[in-house]
Amino acid sequence: MEQTLVLVKPDGVKKNLIGDIIARFEHKGLQVAALKLVKVTEAQAKFHYAEHEGKPFFGELVDFITSAPLVCAVIRGENAIKAVRQLNGATNPIEAVPGSIRGDFALSIGENIVHGSDSPEAAEREINNFFAPEEIY
Ligand code: DAT
Ligand code: MG
Numbered sequence: 001m002e003q004t005l006v007l008v009k010p011d012g013v014k015k016n017l018i019g020d021i022i023a024r025f026e027h028k029g030l031q032v033a034a035l036k037l038v039k040v041t042e043a044q045a046k047f048h049y050a051e052h053e054g055k056p057f058f059g060e061l062v063d064f065i066t067s068a069p070l071v072c073a074v075i076r077g078e079n080a081i082k083a084v085r086q087l088n089g090a091t092n093p094i095e096a097v098p099g100s101i102r103g104d105f106a107l108s109i110g111e112n113i114v115h116g117s118d119s120p121e122a123a124e125r126e127i128n129n130f131f132a133p134e135e136i137y
Pocket of ligand 2: 116117
């Protein structure tokens with residue numbers, strides 16, 4: 001069993017897509033192990049996206065993710081990390097295939113609706129940045 005961190009980013013929340021997005025993970029057979037709505041702090045955002053520090057889009061990324069509440073979730077299941085990223089679709093929504101979350105609901109790379117951890121190490125780090133152990137069931 002794997003665990004991964006999912007974010008329904010502020011654009012997904014504003015577009016009233018929380019339910020649709022979480023439903024896709026549930027329909028796939030993955031389980032929701034933790035779920036909450038939060039306004040991310042700048043420090044939390046910078047830690048979450050630390051691998052992108054120094055890139056030209058880093059400032060915009062931090063501004064965007066802290067601009068309004070988002071939904072964070074721990075999603076659990078067999079191959080959860082890869083399964084979530086497959087359901088999310090390619091980073092750039094214009095490359096994401098129809099049927100994927102980004103392929104269906106997003107148009108621009110700066111506002112691509114959803115996040116999924118990309119490795120077990122990243123998942124552990126990212127989950128700890130958003131959840132206390134007792135919040136995960
Ligand atoms: P992913 O979210 O698919 O793991 P990533 O880790 O490469 O993609 O990038 C993190 C986020 O940063 C991504 O969801 C959107 C934003 N981003 C990535 N590349 C970008 C670019 N070239 N211009 C603007 N935003 C970008
Ligand atoms: Mg990433």
